[in-house]
Structures are given as structure tokens and as C-alpha cells.
Amino acid sequence: MTKKQLITLVTFSLVISALAHGFFLYQWSEGHYMVGPNDGLSQMVPFKQMLYEQFTGGDFFYSYQFGLGGDVYSQLAYYFSVNLFFYLTVAVVFLLETFSVIGEPDVLFWAQSAVFLSVIRMSFVIISTTFVFRYFTSKLVPSFVGAVFFATAAKYFQHVTYWEFFGDAFLWLPLLILGAEKVIRENRPGWLIAATAVSFFDNFYFAYINGFFIVIYILLRWLLPLRKKEMPKFSQIKVYIIAVLLGFCIGAAGFVPAVRSFLQNVRPPYTDEIPLIESTTNILYDSLYLMVPALFVLMLVLRPLYKNKNFRFFAVLGLIIIVLHYIPYAASFFNGLSAPQHRYEYLAAFAIGGAIASGLPELRHIKGKKLLTGGAFTVVLYVLFLLTDHGLAWSDEWALLFLTWAGFTVLAALATTRYGKKGFFFLIIGTITFQLLSMNMYQWDKLYTGGEVYKSSKDYITSEDYRGKEQRELIERTMKDAGFSRISWMADGRYNTPLIQDFYGTSAYSSILNGNLLNYYYHDLEIDMKKESVSRYAGFGDRANLHSLWQGDYFMYEKDSVKNVPYGFKPVSESDNYIIYKNTNSLPFVQTSGTIYSEEDLEESHPLAREAAMIDGMVIEGADSTASSPPVRNNYIESTEITASGATYSNDTLHVKEKEGGIDLTLPDSVMNSDAEDVYVSFYLLNNDEEAPWFALYVNDFRTSRKSEDSIYKTGVNDITIRVPKEKEISIRMRKGEYTLKDIGVYAEDYQKLEKAAEKEKVGNVEIDDNHITIDSLDVDEKGYLSIPVPYEEGWAVKVDGEKRETVQANYAMTGTAVKPGDEMVEFTYRPPYFNLLIILSIVSAAISIGWLLIRRRKI
Secondary structure, three states, X not given: OOHHHHHHHXXXXXXXXXXXXXXXXXXXXXXXXXXXXXXXXXXXXXXXXXXXXXHHOOOOOEEOOOOOOEEHHHHOOOOOOOXXXXXXXXXXXXXXXXXXXXXXXXXXXXXXXXXXXXXXXXXXXXXXXHHHHHHHHOOHHHHHHHHHHHHOOHXXXXXXXXXXXXXXXXXXXXXXXHHHHHHHHHOOOHHHHHHHHHHHHHOHHHHXXXXXXXXXXXXXXXXXXXXXXXXXXXXXXXXXXXXXXHHHHHHHHHHHXXXXXXXXXXXXXXXXXXXXXXXXXXXXXXXXXXXXXXXXXXXXXXXHHHHOHHHHHHHHHHHHHHHHHOOHHHHHHOOOOOOOOOOOOHHHHHHHHHHHHHHHXXXXXXXXXXXXXXXXXXXXXXXXXXXXXXXXXOOOHHHHHHXXXXXXXXXXXXXXXXXXXXXXXXXXXXHHHHHHHHHHHHHHHXXXXXOOHHHOEHHHHOOOOOOOHHHHHHHHHHHOOOOOOOEXXXXXXXXXXXXXXXXXXXXXXXXXXXXXXXXXXXXXXXXXXOOOOOOEEEOOOOOHHHHHHOOOOEEEEEHHHOOOOOOOEEEEEEOOOEEEEEEOOOOOOOEEEOOEEEOHHHOOOOHHHHHHHHHHOEEEOOOOOOOOOOOOOOOOHHHOEEEEEOEEEEOOEEEEEEEEEEEEXXXXXXXXXXXXOEEEEEEEEEEOOOOOOOEEEEEOOEEEEEOOOOOOOOOOOOEEEEEEEOOOEEEEEEEEEEEEEEEEEEEEEOOHHHHHHHOOOOOOEEEEXXXXXXXXXXXXXXXXXXXXXXXXXXXXXXXXXXXXXXXXXXXXXXXXXXEOOOOOOEXXXXXXXXXXXXXXXXXXXXXXXXXXXXXXXXXX
């Protein structure tokens, strides 16, 4: 390719990319952004903001703002922490900020920049894919056209709008294909090593999808060879094994921490029945996942094109993925054998692009009669797809656009046989124009309107529902001298509000989280988060003991919704619309104790008894108990009167007959006359109607929600513990339906242990610097354990007075270590497990790869 051709390619790629984003570029000028209103604003934008601050501050591993604290390098590897395109973005933005071209980035900046980053990414995709298709066809213009159809596929816009990092799958797939082809045709594995390394490092999820696709690709290449002289299959296999192994080792520093984090994550297995075949949406008109262009449909029915080996190969490959699109098992397989998710259709888009690039040069050589026959068949297909789609009418915009596109494609293809080169370029310009029009309509109809992306606006992002100025100022004013104390607050139900508003919070939302913490919430302490859902945790169910243990010393409310304030919290500051309560029973950051309980000793204990053990002493995994006996909390259910209200209740079955109903628990006098402040109600609850929607559950003023049984986001945890202030009558309410309600327990808490623990003097001086925590002046006076309110993860290492010691899992989910009299300084340091070893492995593997390639070049 000449320099002039390269400049032309880059220019046209940028222009096409900008035109493809025309709708969102216009909306940007109107203050609406190419960011999904849910995951986009709740995850993509705040994660990018947090990681930008981390990376530019020199910390790549740990954040105390990510929920209760977490390894962002591993847990956010699914998102941006090892994302190469994001690394490039950080570098460019940092330079722009350094030279005062832009101000300090914030969440608004990342929302505003999304469309421009997408334009740049798509340009890269078009350019690289053009080179790949040209490797097959040796024709620049057809290769460019095929690349455009791949890069501007509907799946690209859906991915980038809702889950921006998904768009990078379009970047690396063509390079993997090129790598495989270089082996097959030239016995040169360099590209495959590089592409494999990039794919494994960048995103383990799409490395999985692309990896299986490459296997399908190679098997099909063996069945449908493209050239007479290709490497023998056995020789290919040997090169594949070595190249992929080297590429994996180079990319291991990103891949291994990501996979480790995924494997330790807690998520219930998908158990619902998966149908064999399922019709999703109309792939010729208005599919959200896969929209097949008319040019490809026409080419599929033109038999002479199948004489071209490249076209035949890509057409068959595309048809295979299109067929898989209708098989939910494929969607489950490509989603890691989990719930079916249509995230792999970009593979079909690549095959379609390859078929178009390969078929275009041959199209003008087809005789007019065969084109007429193929064109008629194409139009009939479009009419059939329209007639069988009861959601579309002839007059709908989508129907008119795609019928016109189909008709134009047929006429333009006929023009190529009569007008030669002029007709050929008329076909190219026209089909690209229709593709751009359809994708801009897709952005408007499927994403902006249907997907409610219109909600992602400057007005919303700067409002009190997202990043409200009043909220931030009140939090900053109240907590300016609070150290690492945490505040419970979520704006508009967004779990990553601490990242958005820049404070230490008690909630997080991510597909991958610390499994120890999730087990802590789900099983060990049965903490109700006021909304059942996987991939999230939030607050402590208004339970004072847990707030104190985790430095959750503040709680913010809207003034008109102050309910169930945790015991011991008192108003400390307020603004016009918000009020902050402070914990009067705050516990020191560092806890030491010689009173040790083993997890095994508490296995049959109620969560409230486990709270008492953590307040009175310390619970250590695998340790020998030094306490005389585990704490006991009396269950008052035998003396509690249970009556149904608007329902019938017998044999563990609750049948709510009215619009809302349930049971009432009348507490005994022994509880009402005691010093108890709160009541903890525990029970097992399951909606017996598997097709029923989610439902709200009320225990007095405490409201939570439970997912439907067919939801892929249900936790599968049905043992519930709710804390409410002590009242004579406790009501449990839910909507009409039949439920299994059993194992009801009633427990009382007087918080005497908490108040006594809060009187203890502070232990040691704490200094926190990125992934390093130093505690000095410890002055330990008894043998036991030390714990800090930082979630336990395997990557924590500890030194006590310079001596390495073992980190332990304390209080079910905290980080701790053994201490003895005389210990004065404790240093905790976090780094992803095996990270140094993985970096060495990557460097050594890269060196071996270079050496291997040089040796092979000399032999060849």
C-alpha cells in the first residue's frame, strides 16, 4: 500500500466512522450522550473515572473507594483495568490535562467523551480490518467496504453504548484471523503470537469467545481450503500450540488475575431450562443483536459467487453464526455455559464483512439474468420476513428503509453489469449510505428511544439524582476530618455512587466482586441489601454492629425518607434536603483480641450471635478457639404469637389472598420488657410461582425486594434476616400469591457489647498509602490476632516488625494476622497474587517468542 493510499484509507475511515455516529454526535451537541442509562452511568463512567485517578496517581492495584475496598486490577479486568484501548485513552487524556487543553476529568467528561472515543475506535477497526480483508482479496476498495460493514454492525453500537469495553472485541478479532491465516499460508506465527497475547491480556471474556471462534474458523478452513499450497494440517497444529502458548504467557499478567477473580466470584449457577431453538428478532429489519445487510443476502443467493473460494468460505462461516443465533445453547456456551446472552454476533458481522469484501469484485461479472433471479429471490425473502413479523407493518420506517435498501441493492447490482466501473462504485456508495442510514436509525430507535439512552444527559448527570452538588458538599463538609470512615448513601439507587461522588462508601456494583464479601453478605451474616441482585452489595441492613465493625460511621438520608436509622446513630449535619447521621459507637480501625472464635464453632449460630462474637472477640478461619463458648442469642419464636393477615398460613405455606398480606408476629413480654433496642427477624422465603415477577417485601418499615424465580440476576439465597426497631407487633407483608415461609426466628439485641467495645482506646497509628497500610505504635499486650476493616483477598501480604507473617481471614471477610506481646509495627501490602511472577513470565515469553521467530526466519 502506498503512502497516498494509506492516508486516503485513514481519512475515509474517520469520515465513515463519524457519519456512522451521526445521530449520537448530534445528540452530544444537545447534551445527550452515548452512554447507557443503567450500566453505562452506573459502571462504565464511574469505573473509568476511578481508574483514571488511580493510574495517573501511580496506583494500579487497589482502591478503598471500590465498595468496602478491593483489587481493582483483578476485579475490574472484565471492564477497563487491563484494557489496552483504555490505557491509550488514559495516556492521551493525561497529556491533554497536563498541558491544560482540558480541565480535570470527571464523570461528566467520561460521558461526554464516549462518542468521540467510539469514533476513534471504529476508525481503528475499519483500518485494521481493511488490511486483513485485503490479505484475502488483494483488492483495497472491496476490502474497505467489507470492513465498513463489519465495523458499523448493529452489535458494535449496542456494545459500545451499554458496555463500552465490549467494543474492543471488534479490534482484536481481525488480528487473530490474520494470525491464523499467516500460519496457514506462510508458516509465519508472529502475528498469531501478538494477537493472542493482546487478546488474553485485554479481556478474558472475549478471549474465550474469540478463542472458540478461531477453532471453528480453522476447522472450516481445513474443510474449505482457500489456496492450493497451504501448510499441512499437522504442521499447523504444532505451530498453533507453540504460538498460542507463547501468546498466552505474554498476556498472562492480565489474563490470570482476571480469571482468578472470576473464579472466586460468587454467582448462582444458571439452572433454568434452555430451549433448543428460539426466535429472537427480525435479522433483516430490526434485530437488536444482528442485522444482516441486503448486499450479503443478495450475494448468498447468487450461485456463481460460490466459485470464489474466499466468498464461499466467509458465506458458510457467516451462515453458521447466523444459525447459531437462533440456538440459545450457543448463546449460553459463548457466555461461559451460563445464562444465554447474545454477545457473540459480532462474529457473524466479521464473516459478513469478509463475504462482501470477497464477493464484490466478482459481482459485476455475473450475467444479468442470474442477477435478476437472485434479486427476485432477495426481494421475496424480505417480503416473507416482513409478513411473518407481526410487529412490523408495510408503512413502518424500518420496513420502508430496508425494503428500499433491498430493492436498491438489486438494481445497483444490475447496474454493475451494464455500466461497469461506474455502476460498481454506485453500488458501493449506495449500500454504504444505506448502512449508515440504518445504523443511525438503529441508534435512534433501538438505543436512544427503546433503550432509554435519552436519559443519559448533562442535566441528569449534574442533578441530585446522580452527582448532586448539594449531596457532595454536605458529605465533604461532614467527613473532611473523618479519615477512612465510610458513609452509606446511594443516589437514585446507584450502587457505585461513592465513585461518582468521590467518597468512601459501603456499596459496589460490578459483575465481579470479592467472593469473601459476597459470602459474608449472603450466608455468613445474611445481610439484606434492600434489593436482591447479584453483582452488588450495599450497606449493612441498618445493623449497628456491622456498621461499627466496617467503619460505617455515617448514614445520609433524604429528609422525607428517614426510616430504620441504625441504633446509636444521631443527626450530625444537614442541608436543605439531606441529613447525615453519625455513629456514636464507632470502633477503632485496628482491632486486636486474644478472645478467638473459630468459624466452625459458630457454624450453627445465628448471624446475630456471630455479630456478638466479632464485637466481643474475633472470628478467625481455621484458628483454634480460645473463648470458653460461642455467644448465644435466644430465639423467641416459641413464645411469639403468629397470625395471618389477608392470608392463610399453615404447614410452612403462606397464601396471600388480598392485594397485600402476610403474617404478624406479636412479641412476648420478655422481649418488650427487656433492654433490647432492636429485633432481628429471620425466615426462609420463596415465591412458589416460578413465573411470578419480582415482589416487594416489608418488615414493618424495612422494605426490600426479591427477584422473580426466572430472573438471571437472582442470588438463589432465600434465608433472610431483617433488623427493625423493637415494637410489640412485627408485620411481614408481600403481594398476592403463594409462598413458602418457614424457619421463622425472632431475636433481640441490646447492643451492650457494642457500647462496651466502643469505649476501648484506639490501637496504633494508621497510615494508608495506595495498596500499603502501616500500623505503628501497636503495643500488643496479649497473644491473639489483629484485624482491619479491609476485605480479605489472597493478595494481601503482611510484615510485623519486618518479619513476614501469614495473613488470615478475620471476622469472615476482613484482613488480619496473628500478633503477640511486643509487636509494634504491622505493614499490609496488596498486590494481585503471582503478579511479579506473571510479569517475569510475560517478559521471558516475549523474549523467547522473538528468538523463535528469528530462528524460523533464518530457516525459512
